[in-house]
Amino acid sequence: MSAETYVALTPASLSARLGDLAVLRERVGPPEGWQVREVGDGNLNLVFIVTGAAGQAVVKQALPYVRLVGESWPLPLKRSFFEYNALIRQAARDPGSVPAVWHFDEAQAIVVMEYLTPHVILRHALIEGRRVAGLGERLGEFCARTLFRGSDLSMPAAAKKADLALFAGNVELCDITENLVFSDPYFAAPMNRHTPGLDGIVARLRGDLSLKVAAQHLKMAFTSRGETLLHGDLHTGSIMVTDTETRVIDPEFATYGPMGFDVGMLIANFLMAHFSQPGHESAPGDRAEHQGWLLSVLETLWRSFAAEFGHLWRTERRGILYQASLYEDQGHGLASEQALADLLGRIWTDALGFCGIEMHRRILGLAHNADFERIADEGRRAACEARALAMGRQLMLGACAIRGIDAVTAMARRMDKEDHL
Secondary structure: OOOOOOOOOOOOOHHHHHOOOHHHHHHOOOHHHOEEEEOOOOOOEEEEEEEOOOOEEEEEEEOOEEOOOEEEEEOOOOHHHHHHHHHHHHHHHOOOOOOOEEEEEOOOOEEEEEOOOOOEEHHHHHHOOOOOOOHHHHHHHHHHHHHHHOEOOOOOHHHHHHHHHHHOOOHHHHHHHHHHHOOHHHOOOOOOOOOHHHHHHHHHHHOOHHHHHHHHHHHHHHHHOOOEEEOOOOOHHHEEEOOOOEEEOOOOOOEEEOOHHHHHHHHHHHHHHHHHHHHHOOOOOOOHHHHHHHHHHHHHHHHHHHHHHHHHHHHHOOOOOOOHHHOHHHOOHHHHHHHHHHHHHHHHHHHHHHHHHHHHHHHHOOOOOHHHHOOOOHHHHHHHHHHHHHHHHHHHHHHHHOOOHHHHHHHHHHHOOOOOO
16 A cells, blocks of 8 residues: 555545555455445544454544544544554453554554454443443553553653653644633533533533632643543543453543543533433333442542552552652551552542543533433433533542542532532
8 A cells, every 4th residue: 555645545445545455455355355344433533344254344544624524623643553552562461452453554654453353432332321341440541551551660760761752753643632621611611511500500600710710720721731542532431342342442532641541531421411310211220220320430430440550550660750669668557658658649549630621521522422412301411411410520629638449439429419509
């Protein structure tokens, strides 16, 4: 395939353009027998499933614009470079957590990777009321391993600084996060939209000066604290599952930032799944058990994260931060444990703030999620979204006073019984 001039793939052109690629011939079979379908339902890219006599593969290609909006919002193709580099780092730091990458074409912005089957998008499974065994444990471990091993706690200082410089080039996707997540929800930005019944609560939130200050403190943390390599867009639409397996996809927003960011995004999306459940009921209360399971996943997720992070602290802390020469080597193990507890406490507080802001932007900004969007009745949808908005505010403003994941799930249960319209 010629790499001189970028051309977007189509189902009709893919076989001819990628048919000489050895890895696809090996993994999928002769191109004459390929069947190609475009399945991308995200905001940015083309995604194709290629099926042949020998197997299947995914071909993902960046478009030179935001697909959700169109050519009026150009976006550089180099985001596929950052996705590729994030995927190979995640695969090394938590083996088996992401699809295997088989080929990367930087000029054509193409990543060829393992096709996950019979996996489905986690968000869709949660909307349908499905459960996934070990979900909280696996996601907690993924966050702990990738965030710890991508930081100065683990990496050689020179390697971490080189990586920091590399991912600093992901400017345009960071700009999307910095604006769509941290600023746009709190004023009448041109691309914002929300359910009509939310007008009152939206006005209150946009008039809440303390909330807007908190949002900008969080934005400053995101832009200035390059603690570790983030997935950058970790939500239930970026996770694929079977009934027993969990894999993470789509890290094209990868950048260096605060450790609590990915964790907070993930917590927010489980909370939104929880608050959306009454809107998907076929009879009053028939999703209550599923809501309880979702909150139990959240509790397990944080505990799994903290436990694995602690394990890595004790066994892999070889970077320039909190060196063993200051603690264990001098017999100061208790001080090391105190430092670990302090750091986990800071990650927790950060995560709650980022959680709150994610709940706001997914309801008030440009990119909404299907948990709420698939609730056809606008009145029911608004009631569910209003609870999530109210909890998001409490998390952003009260993060420093909320002690532990049990307090968060208790708050969710209480707010689920309240009317915030």
